[in-house]
Amino acid sequence: MDDERPARFEAVYRQTYGRITAYAARRCDSPQDAADVVAETFTVAWRRMDELPPGEEATLWLYGVARRVLANHRRSEARHRARNVGLDARMAGLYEDSPDSGGELMEIAQIFRALPDDDRELLSLVAWEGLERQEIATVLGLSRNAVRVKLHRARRRFSRALTEAGVRFTPESRLIQKERSL
Known part of the structure; x- marks a missing residue:
């Protein structure tokens, strides 16, 4: 043994x-x-x-x-x-920061860090760890449905924060870009 x-x-x-x-x-x-x-x-x-x-x-x-x-x-x-x-x-x-230091990515990272801890963790488990909802539920000790709801809300809060900062996601390019005023 x-x-x-x-x-x-x-x-x-x-x-x-x-x-x-x-x-x-x-x-x-x-x-x-x-x-x-x-x-x-x-x-x-x-x-x-x-x-x-x-x-x-x-x-x-x-x-x-x-x-x-x-x-x-x-x-x-x-x-x-x-x-x-x-x-x-x-x-x-x-x-x-210098003007060419990737300020937009830093702004996105700053917005991400400003999210509540639970939102950051959920989004990270999906994006970085590639976990499915059931696996996330196991990691966090939640039901799969609770993960679904919390994940939806976390994504919505992140999207809203990006929009408020003038950062937008373009599905065609799959890039996050800063809106530029013309």
């Missing part, structure tokens, strides 16, 4: 490491933060091996663990930022 635990963990680790790392990397500001989230996620998995479901469900379970680890990480970061507000303001003036 003792030999099965490390072997099972190693198999799950090999199978899911890439997906969990990508999940964390897309949600963290730095590779170091992502590495910390991944390490903590697999530490929890090791400690709770008895709760780890078999097969593909293990990946969804690990997404849920990573989501909670990331939430803890963000709370810790928020406390840290609150302590350093003055320094951040002084440093921001030193690193202003």
Whole structure:
């Protein structure tokens, strides 16, 4: 029995490491933060091996663990930022964006970051992780119908925020573009 635990963990680790790392990397500001989230996620998995479901469900379970680890990480970061507000303001003036630095994409990213945490997570699970509604329901511990409703509302809020900022989506080009006044 003792030999099965490390072997099972190693198999799950090999199978899911890439997906969990990508999940964390897309949600963290730095590779170091992502590495910390991944390490903590697999530490929890090791400690709770008895709760780890078999097969593909293990990946969804690990997404849920990573989501909670990331939430803890963000709370810790928020406390840290609150302590350093003055320094951040002084440093921001030193690193202003140049006109050619992809300001539109930065504006879209800023709008996305301004969405409520739950909206960002839902949209990210669809766009970045490629999960279906049932898989998202498993990760978040919700019903499939609740995910459908929440996802619809999150998309509507994101679309509304983009529209209010003058950013529009053109289906023909599949690009997000800034409306230009002529």
